[in-house]
Amino acid sequence: MALRSGGVRITLAMFGLLLVIAMILGVIRTQMRQRDARFAEQENRLVKEIFHDVLHGTLDSTEATSDNSDKQSRITKQLRMTAKSPYLVSHSSNLWNVSLFPSPLSALSVGASNTWPNLYQIHGVSLSKTVQRSDRVRPIASVYGPIDVTFVVMAIAPLIVIGLTFNASSRDRESALQNLIVAQTPSLGKLMAVRCFVRAALVIGLVACVVNGSLLIAFASQFDLNVIGNLAIWNSVAMLYLLIWAALSLFVNSFAKTSTANGAALLLLWLILVLLIPRFVSNAVQDAVPTLPENELVEREKRSFDRATRNIDRVLQQFQSEHPEIELRLDDEQQMTLARYLLAHSAAGKEAAENVSAHYSAQSLRAKYLSFCDWVSPAISFRNQSDQCSGNSERSFIAFSARAGDVQAQVLEVFLQPSITNQECNMETIAALPGFQESGIPRSPSFLNSVTSIASMLVWLTILVSLGTWRFRAKSSSIERTQLPKSGGGENA
Amino acid sequence: MLEAKQLTKRYGERLALDALDLQIAPGEVYCLVGANGAGKTTTISLFLNFISPTSGAAFVNDICIAEQPALAKRHLAYIPETVSLYGQLSGVENLDYFSTLAGHRLSKDDKLSLLERAGLHGRDANRRASEYSKGMRQKVGIAIALAKNASAILMDEPTSGLDPQASNELSLLVKQLGTQQTTVLMATHDLYRAKEVASHIGIMRQGRLVETVKPGDVSHAELEMIALRSMQLQ
Numbered sequence: 001m002a003l004r005s006g007g008v009r010i011t012l013a014m015f016g017l018l019l020v021i022a023m024i025l026g027v028i029r030t031q032m033r034q035r036d037a038r039f040a041e042q043e044n045r046l047v048k049e050i051f052h053d054v055l056h057g058t059l060d061s062t063e064a065t066s067d068n069s070d071k072q073s074r075i076t077k078q079l080r081m082t083a084k085s086p087y088l089v090s091h092s093s094n095l096w097n098v099s100l101f102p103s104p105l106s107a108l109s110v111g112a113s114n115t116w117p118n119l120y121q122i123h124g125v126s127l128s129k130t131v132q133r134s135d136r137v138r139p140i141a142s143v144y145g146p147i148d149v150t151f152v153v154m155a156i157a158p159l160i161v162i163g164l165t166f167n168a169s170s171r172d173r174e175s176a177l178q179n180l181i182v183a184q185t186p187s188l189g190k191l192m193a194v195r196c197f198v199r200a201a202l203v204i205g206l207v208a209c210v211v212n213g214s215l216l217i218a219f220a221s222q223f224d225l226n227v228i229g230n231l232a233i234w235n236s237v238a239m240l241y242l243l244i245w246a247a248l249s250l251f252v253n254s255f256a257k258t259s260t261a262n263g264a265a266l267l268l269l270w271l272i273l274v275l276l277i278p279r280f281v282s283n284a285v286q287d288a289v290p291t292l293p294e295n296e297l298v299e300r301e302k303r304s305f306d307r308a309t310r311n312i313d314r315v316l317q318q319f320q321s322e323h324p325e326i327e328l329r330l331d332d333e334q335q336m337t338l339a340r341y342l343l344a345h346s347a348a349g350k351e352a353a354e355n356v357s358a359h360y361s362a363q364s365l366r367a368k369y370l371s372f373c374d375w376v377s378p379a380i381s382f383r384n385q386s387d388q389c390s391g392n393s394e395r396s397f398i399a400f401s402a403r404a405g406d407v408q409a410q411v412l413e414v415f416l417q418p419s420i421t422n423q424e425c426n427m428e429t430i431a432a433l434p435g436f437q438e439s440g441i442p443r444s445p446s447f448l449n450s451v452t453s454i455a456s457m458l459v460w461l462t463i464l465v466s467l468g469t470w471r472f473r474a475k476s477s478s479i480e481r482t483q484l485p486k487s488g489g490g491e492n493a
Numbered sequence: 494m495l496e497a498k499q500l501t502k503r504y505g506e507r508l509a510l511d512a513l514d515l516q517i518a519p520g521e522v523y524c525l526v527g528a529n530g531a532g533k534t535t536t537i538s539l540f541l542n543f544i545s546p547t548s549g550a551a552f553v554n555d556i557c558i559a560e561q562p563a564l565a566k567r568h569l570a571y572i573p574e575t576v577s578l579y580g581q582l583s584g585v586e587n588l589d590y591f592s593t594l595a596g597h598r599l600s601k602d603d604k605l606s607l608l609e610r611a612g613l614h615g616r617d618a619n620r621r622a623s624e625y626s627k628g629m630r631q632k633v634g635i636a637i638a639l640a641k642n643a644s645a646i647l648m649d650e651p652t653s654g655l656d657p658q659a660s661n662e663l664s665l666l667v668k669q670l671g672t673q674q675t676t677v678l679m680a681t682h683d684l685y686r687a688k689e690v691a692s693h694i695g696i697m698r699q700g701r702l703v704e705t706v707k708p709g710d711v712s713h714a715e716l717e718m719i720a721l722r723s724m725q726l727q
Contacts, residue, residue: 004581176577180634183541183571184594184641186563191594 008164015160016206022152023214026107031218033102033118040097040119047096048433096122096411098404098436103391103443104219105230108211109150109383111392118397120404122411149211150386153238154379155274157203158245162266164199165249167259168192169472174259189472193250193465200246204239211235230444234389240457241382247464254471277377285369291362292355300355305348312340315347346412353405360398367394371449374456381453388445399441410434494519495540495645495676499549502535502700509535511700512549517693519644520674522667524687526720527697533680535700537647540678541571553645567596570643574650576634580623584613584633587622592640599640611635612662628659635666645676652683664690688716696723 100118169192172178185191215231216223252265292300308315316339320328329335374381387393411433445453497515501508510532517523525533538544540551542562551558558565578587585604592599599607608618613632622630631651638646648667652660660683667690670677681687687694688708696704696719703723706716 176573176575177579179541179543179573180571180577180591180637181594182543183566183569184591184637186566186596 011160011163012202012206015156015203016210018156019149019152019207019210020214022147022149023107023210025147026109026149027214027218029110030102030104030106033106033113036119037099037101040099040121044097044433044435096407096433098122098407100396100400100436100441101438103230104215104222104227105234105390106392107149107215107218107390108234109386109390109392110148111150111387111390112394112397113392116394116397116401118400120401120408122404122408150383150390153207153241154382154386157207157242158270158274160203161200161242161245162249162263162270164202165196165246166252166263166266168195168199168249169253170257170259170262173256187469187473189254189469192253192472193247193469196246196250196253197243200242204242207238207242208235211238226444230389230391233445233450234386237382237385237389237453237457240454240461241378244378244457244460244464247461247468250468251464251471254468273377274379278380278383281370281373281376281380285366285373288369289362289366291359291366297352297355297359301348301352304351305344308344308347309340312344315343316340319343349412353409356401356405360402363394364398367398371452374449374453375459378457378460381456385445385450385453388449391443393442393445395446396442403436403441407434407436494552494554495523495678496552496555497536497539497549498552500536500539500546500551501548502532502539502544503547508700510539513700513702515695515702517645517676517678519676520671521692522671522677522679522690524691524694525678525680525697526682526684526687526694527723530699531697532700533697534649536697537571537649537678537680540647541569542566568644570638570641570646572631572634572638572646572648572651574653575627576630576637578622578625578630578633581621583621584608584618584625584629584636587633588636588640591637595641597640597642604636604640607636607639608633610639611666612659627654628656631655631659631663635663643675645678646670648677648679648681650681651679652681652686660686684716684720685713688713696720698723 098120102113102118106113167174169178169188172181181191182188212231212235219227248269249262249266252262252269255262255265257265316328320326328339370380371384374384384393388395414433495515495517497513500510500513500515502510513532513536515523515536525536527533535544539546540553540558542551542558542565545559550560553565553568556565556568578584579590582590585601585608588604588608589599592604605618608614611632613629613636617625617629622633625633635651652663655663664686667677667679671690671692677690679687679691688711691708694706694708694716695702696706704719706719708716711719
C-alpha cells in the first residue's frame with residue numbers, strides 16, 4: 001500500500017540512486033586498488049628479472065616493458081654503472097613492494113583503508129617508508145571522503161525506513177481508521193509489526209538488489225567461498241540493522257502519539273544511535289588508548305637518525321662487536337662514510353620499528369575495545385561487521401603492516417651487509433627476495449566478533465519487537481486513551 | 494448471542510454506563526436509543542473491547558470479551574458511524590484489505606458480490622475511496638462487516654448522514670441479517686428506522702437502560718413520546 005504513494009516511490013528511487021552512486025564509487029576504488037596491487041606485483045617480478053639477469057650475466061638482454069620502463073632503466077643504469085656496488089640498488093627508492101590485494105567486497109566499505117594503505121613500497125635502506133604510511137596519494141578517497149555503501153546503509157537507509165514507518169499506526173488513528181482495524185484484527189501488535197517490517201523489507205530488498213547485483217557485475221570472477229561467506233554475513237547484518245529500525249518505529253508507534261511526535265522521536269533516536277553514540281564511543285576509545293599520529297612517528301624516526309648520526313662511533317663499535325665476521329676497511333674514507341650513513345639509518349630504523357610496533361599494538365587494542373561497544377548501538381555493530389566483511393577492518397591492516405615490517409627487515413638483511421662492506425651481493429640471496437604471503441592476514445570477520453555483533457543486533461530486535469507488540473496488545477484491548485475521533489472522514493475526509 | 498452482565502464503565506467521577514444487563518438472542522435486532530452521552534456508544538465500545546469495563550462483563554456466544562478478546566472478535570463485526578477507508582485504494586481493495594485482516598481471503602467475485610449486496614454497484618466498487626461520498630464509504634463498511642460472516646454485528650449510528658435511499662437500503666439489509674440469525678446491536682438516534690428494523694428498542698439515559706420497548710407494541714408517535722420523555726428527564 002505504501003508503494004502507491006508517489007512520494008514514497010520518489011524517495012525510494014532517490015535512495016536507490018544514492019546506493020548505485022556509492023556502489024560505483026566503491027567499485028572504482030576497489031578496481032584502482034586492485035590495479036595498484038597488480039602493478040606492484042608486476043614491479044616485483046621485474047626487479048627479480050633484473051637480478052636474475054645480473055646473476056646469469058645476461059643483463060643486456062633484459063628488455064624494458066612499457067609500464068615499468070622508467071624503473072627498469074633506472075635500476076639497469078645503476079647496475080651497469082657499478083654492478084659490484086649493490087648499495088646503489090639499495091638506494092633505489094621503492095625497491096620492493098608489499099601489497100595487499102583488495103577483496104572484491106572492498107567496494108562495500110572504505111573502513112580502515114582510508115587511513116591504512118594496502119601497499120608498502122619498501123626501501124632498501126631504512127624503515128622510514130613503512131612508517132610514512134600516508135605518503136601514497138589516493139585521489140578518489142580525497143574526493144568522496146567517508147561516503148561508501150556502508151555509510152549509506154548505516155546512516156541514510158534508517159531515515160528511509162523511518163520515513164516509511166513512522167506513521168504506521170498513528171496515521172490510521174489520525175484518519176479514524178484504527179477502530180475499524182482493531183475490530184477486524186485479533187492482534188494489532190502483530191499487524192503493526194508486519195506493516196513496519198514489510199515496509200522495511202522494501203528498503204532491504206533495494207539494498208540487497210543494488211549491492212549484490214553490482215558486486216556480481218563487477219567482480220563475479222573473483223568470487224570464491226570466502227567472499228560469498230563474507231557477503232552472506234554482510235547481507236545478514238544489513239538486514240538485521242534495518243529491521244531494528246523498523247522495530248524501533250514499531251516501538252515508538254506503540255506510544256500512540258501523533259505522527260509528528262513519532263517522526264521527531266525517531267529522528268532523535270537516529271541522531272543518537274547513528275551519529276552521537278558512535279562518535280562518543282570512538283572518542284572515548286581514542287582517549288582510553290592514545291596513539292601517536294603518523295607525522296609524530298616520522299619525526300621520531302628523524303630524531304632517531306639524528307641521534308644515531310651524533311653517536312655514530314658508538315653505533316659503529318656496536319656493529320663491529322655484533323658482526324665480527326665483517327671486515328671494515330677503516331682507512332677507506334668513502335666506505336666508512338657510507339657505512340656510517342647506513343648504520344645510522346639502520347639504528348634509526350630499529351627504533352622506528354619499535355615505535356611502529358607499539359603503535360600497531362595500541363591500534364589493535366583500540367579496535368578490540370571498539371568491538372566491545374557493539375551493544376551500545378546497532379550502528380557500531382553494522383559498521384564493525386561491514387568493515388570486517390569488506391576486508392578493510394583495522395585488524396586486517398594491522399596484521400598486514402606487521403607482515404610488511406617483517407618483509408622490510410628481511411630486505412634490509414639482504415642489502416645491509418654487502419652495502420656497508422662495498423662487496424658484491426650474493427645474487428642468489430637477492431634473487432630470493434622475500435615475497436609477501438597473504439595467508440594468515442584476517443580478511444573475514446572474526447568468529448567471536450561476528451557472533452557478538454549479530455547477538456547484539458538480535459537482542460535489540462527482540463526487545464524492541466517484544467516491547468512494541470506487547471504495548472500494542474495491551475492497547476488494542478483498551479484503546480480508550482488513544483482518543484478515537486467518534487467521526488471523521490479518514491484519509492478521504 | 495450478545496449479553497451484558499452488570500456492565501459498568503466509569504471515567505473518573507463520571508459514570509458512562511451503569512450496571513447494564515442485556516441479552517440479545519440470535520436473529521434479534523436490538524436498537525439502543527437515547528440522547529447524546531446516554532451510553533450507547535460506550536456499550537458498543539465495551540462489546541468491541543475498544544475500552545475495558547470498570548466492572549461487569551460483556552459476552553458474545555458465551556465468550557467473555559474482556560478475557561478472550563481475540564476469540565471474541567471472530568464473532569463480532571462492526572460498522573462505525575463514519576466509515577473511514579484508505580483513500581488511495583478502491584472499494585474492492587479496501588474490502589480485500591480489511592477482510593484479510595480479519596483472516597478471510599475472498600475471491601474477486603465474492604468481493605464484488607458483497608459490495609453489491611451492501612449497495613455499491615458496478616464501476617463504483619473500483620473507484621478510489623478518496624472519491625467516495627459518505628454513503629458509499631458506509632456501504633463499503635457494511636460489506637466489510639458482511640465479509641466477516643460474524644454471528645453478531647454492532648452498528649454505531651450507521652444511518653447518520655445517509656440520504657433516505659441509503660438509509661432505506663441499510664434498513665432492508667439489517668432486516669435481512671435478522672432473518673439469517675445474525676444478532677444486531679445498533680445505536681441510533683433515528684427512531685423511525687429503529688421502529689422499522691428492531692425487534693427490541695432499549696432506551697438509555699445517563700448510562701442506564703431505563704426502558705425496553707417492543708416496536709410492534711407501540712406506534713411511531715408513542716415511541717417518540719417515550720424517547721422524548723426519557724431525554725427530558727435528564
